[in-house]
Amino acid sequence: IKSAAPDFLLGVFTNEQQATNACFHNSPPVWADDSNSTCKLCSKTFGLVSRAHHCRNCGCVCCSECSPTFWPSKMVPATYHLSEKKVRICRACHTLMEQFRGSLLRGTNEDFDRAIACVSTNNINLMSPYSIYSDCCYPVHCAAIG
Numbered sequence: 001i002k003s004a005a006p007d008f009l010l011g012v013f014t015n016e017q018q019a020t021n022a023c024f025h026n027s028p029p030v031w032a033d034d035s036n037s038t039c040k041l042c043s044k045t046f047g048l049v050s051r052a053h054h055c056r057n058c059g060c061v062c063c064s065e066c067s068p069t070f071w072p073s074k075m076v077p078a079t080y081h082l083s084e085k086k087v088r089i090c091r092a093c094h095t096l097m098e099q100f101r102g103s104l105l106r107g108t109n110e111d112f113d114r115a116i117a118c119v120s121t122n123n124i125n126l127m128s129p130y131s132i133y134s135d136c137c138y139p140v141h142c143a144a145i146g
Contacts, residue, residue, distance in 0.1 A: 029059030029080065041066040042090060056080050056087035058099075058123045069094045072131045093123050104139060107146025115143075117122050 013019040031054050035067050037046045040060040046052045049141075053067045054060070057076055081087045082097050100118035103111035135140040137145075 021121070029057065031059040031063070032061045034136050036061065039063040039066055041090060055090035055093055056084075057089050057093040058126070060090055060092075062090045066091050074131050075128050076125055077128060096121060096123055097130075101130055101133075101142055103146075104142035105146045111146070127132075 013022065021108050032040065037052070038044065039046070039050075039052075041062050042065065044050055044063045044065070046063065047082045050063050052061045053064060055062060055067055056070050057071075057080065067088050067089065067090045069089045071089050073081050073087050076087060096118055100115055103115040103118065119126070124139070129136050130142070135141075
């Protein structure tokens with residue numbers, strides 16, 4: 001009998017704080033209510049022609065024009081999606097990720113402040129690799145390069 005439990009392990013932790021952090025970083029975003037019928041980013045009204053989509057990174061409801069990017073599913077924790085190979089991401093999350101990654105790679109004091117601001121949005125996945133880039137490194141690797 002196959003278990004309904006997920007096929008992954010968050011890790012082994014030496015203290016409660018580590019376990020709490022792992023749960024926080026792997027908790028899927030709360031999906032916005034899609035009955036609102038307007039895009040969170042551009043306020044376009046949804047209807048027969050314009051469908052609503054949930055960003056798999058932040059959970060906001062947006063139109064296809066505001067969520068044109070698809071990331072490999074490995075760029076978000078496995079708990080954020082339903083085993084899709086690629087996941088739809090809103091323009092805001094994609095831009096935020098690129099700003100964060102660029103700030104880490106440049107490594108200046110100003111970029112450090114920008115990286116901290118990006119992380120403070122809670123829409124940056126520190127435990128997931130940037131697999132849309134050829135180097136496929138994790139955020140910590142980008143920081144070491146910068």
